[in-house]
Amino acid sequence: MSTKTNSALSELGRRTSAPPISWLMRIKLERPKLVSLAAGFTDNDSLPLAGSRRLMNELLRDRALGQAALQYGSTAGDDALIERTAGRIAELDGAPAGQATGLSKRLVITHGSQQFLYLLTEALCDRGDIVLVEDPTYFVYLGIMQSRGLAGRGVRMNRDGIDLDHLEQVLESLRRSGELKRVKMLYLVSYYQNPTGRSTGFAVKRGAIELLRKYERAAGHPIYLLEDAAYRELRFAGEPAPSALSVGGVAERVIYSGTYSKPFATGVRVGFGVLPEALLEPVLRIKANHDFGTSHLIQQLVLKALESGEFVKNLKKVQARYRAKAGAMTAAIKEFFPSSVEWEKPEGGLNVWAGLPRSTNTGMKSGFFRRALEQDVLYVPGNLCYADDATRRKPSHEMRLSFGAAPEADIRRGIRRLGRVIGKN
Ligand SMILES: Cc1ncc(COP(=O)(O)O)c(C=O)c1O
Numbered sequence: 003m004s005t006k007t008n009s010a011l012s013e014l015g016r017r018t019s020a021p022p023i024s025w026l027m028r029i030k031l032e033r034p035k036l037v038s039l040a041a042g043f044t045d046n047d048s049l050p051l052a053g054s055r056r057l058m059n060e061l062l063r064d065r066a067l068g069q070a071a072l073q074y075g076s077t078a079g080d081d082a083l084i085e086r087t088a089g090r091i092a093e094l095d096g097a098p099a100g101q102a103t104g105l106s107k108r109l110v111i112t113h114g115s116q117q118f119l120y121l122l123t124e125a126l127c128d129r130g131d132i133v134l135v136e137d138p139t140y141f142v143y144l145g146i147m148q149s150r151g152l153a154g155r156g157v158r159m160n161r162d163g164i165d166l167d168h169l170e171q172v173l174e175s176l177r178r179s180g181e182l183k184r185v186k187m188l189y190l191v192s193y194y195q196n197p198t199g200r201s202t203g204f205a206v207k208r209g210a211i212e213l214l215r216k217y218e219r220a221a222g223h224p225i226y227l228l229e230d231a232a233y234r235e236l237r238f239a240g241e242p243a244p245s246a247l248s249v250g251g252v253a254e255r256v257i258y259s260g261t262y263s264k265p266f267a268t269g270v271r272v273g274f275g276v277l278p279e280a281l282l283e284p285v286l287r288i289k290a291n292h293d294f295g296t297s298h299l300i301q302q303l304v305l306k307a308l309e310s311g312e313f314v315k316n317l318k319k320v321q322a323r324y325r326a327k328a329g330a331m332t333a334a335i336k337e338f339f340p341s342s343v344e345w346e347k348p349e350g351g352l353n354v355w356a357g358l359p360r361s362t363n364t365g366m367k368s369g370f371f372r373r374a375l376e377q378d379v380l381y382v383p384g385n386l387c388y389a390d391d392a393t394r395r396k397p398s399h400e401m402r403l404s405f406g407a408a409p410e411a412d413i414r415r416g417i418r419r420l421g422r423v424i425g426k427n
Pocket of ligand 1: 116140261
């Protein structure tokens with residue numbers, strides 16, 4: 003029975019539309035000749051196959067460890083993995099090794115960071131609530147918002163993250179229209195953003211938190227900053243920046259989301275979140291209803307990878323692979339794209355964001371997209387990455403080009419084909 007005719011469905015079941023990522027991933031599987039610079043997968047060759055096999059063997063050879071790993075765990079996650087994860091965040095934030103930060107008391111391990119984003123949104127937002135997002139943002143998060151009936155307001159971006167002046171304008175206009183009480187958080191993908199590859203500077207994070215606080219009184223409740231650091235460890239150039247957790251005195255307003263998917267293996271589906279104390283219990287209760295705990299076995303694998311040094315060893319390999327692939331993509335762009343295309347060289351992450359002249363429509367129903375498919379190349383149309391926000395027009399002249407999954411030769415081939423489509427436009 004199609005979902006359209008099934009009157010037994012809940013409001014949410016009826017409302018949730020098909021995420022474009024499913025289609026983008028399926029079409030690649032259906033058309034093997036297609037070079038996908040679109041979505042989903044990461045680099046196969048740097049997946050930690052041998053290391054994971056060895057660690058799994060070690061784990062399951064030991065009777066006590068093996069039995070514990072194959073048993074249910076707790077809702078919040080394995081204590082040792084929580085400690086290690088807290089330690090790693092502190093290290094990335096520049097805290098001296100071993101210094102207690104208190105993060106572990108506010109940390110939950112989830113089924114990928116995607117589950118954390120979902121749980122958190124469920125805990126904070128009712129239908130009709132508003133989430134402020136970057137323009138553009140991670141399009142799968144827009145899917146969560148669509149499904150939960152939330153409205154988005156886009157905040158423009160500069161090279162170093164969101165435009166704080168525009169954030170203030172948006173907050174002020176929401177205050178004037180009386181909608182501020184519906185605003186629950188600002189969602190930032192702060193490192194090597196998906197889709198633009200840009201990172202948010204520390205000063206911008208601090209400025210954003212200050213602005214959110216300024217408008218809290220009118221909102222009548224806290225307005226949180228949700229920092230999604232999914233790509234933080236995929237840095238292959240430039241300097242690292244501290245997270246919003248390092249902005250002093252604001253622990254009760256910052257939510258931090260991270261993952262072991264990108265730096266280790268996407269298939270492990272282990273992510274995590276750090277929450278203000280007031281949100282921890284509600285999120286844990288909802289998680290208990292979802293699954294009462296992330297796969298205990300896979301948490302043990304990730305823990306062993308961290309303890310044994312396999313994680314860091316593999317991370318170096320992953321970073322080197324993406325450095326090379328990003329280089330292959332940007333070299334091909336220089337060679338095959340006309341100078342009218344605007345793009346930025348990424349310092350980490352998996353994506354290059356390219357802007358064509360504004361007269362070119364790159365959307366899924368456009369002639370440009372069709373011609374790209376005829377040339378056997380796929381990209382993510384930029385307009386999918388913008389929230390539905392009636393206060394501005396959605397740009398539709400951009401594309402997200404991912405160097406994550408395709409091998410270097412395919413990256414070059416794909417960019418050459420796209421260059422041909424752009425040339426004929
Ligand atoms: C910005 C961002 N956040 C979160 C996720 C979710 O990743 P995972 O559930 O594998 O941790 C992704 C995946 O692509 C992402 O791009």
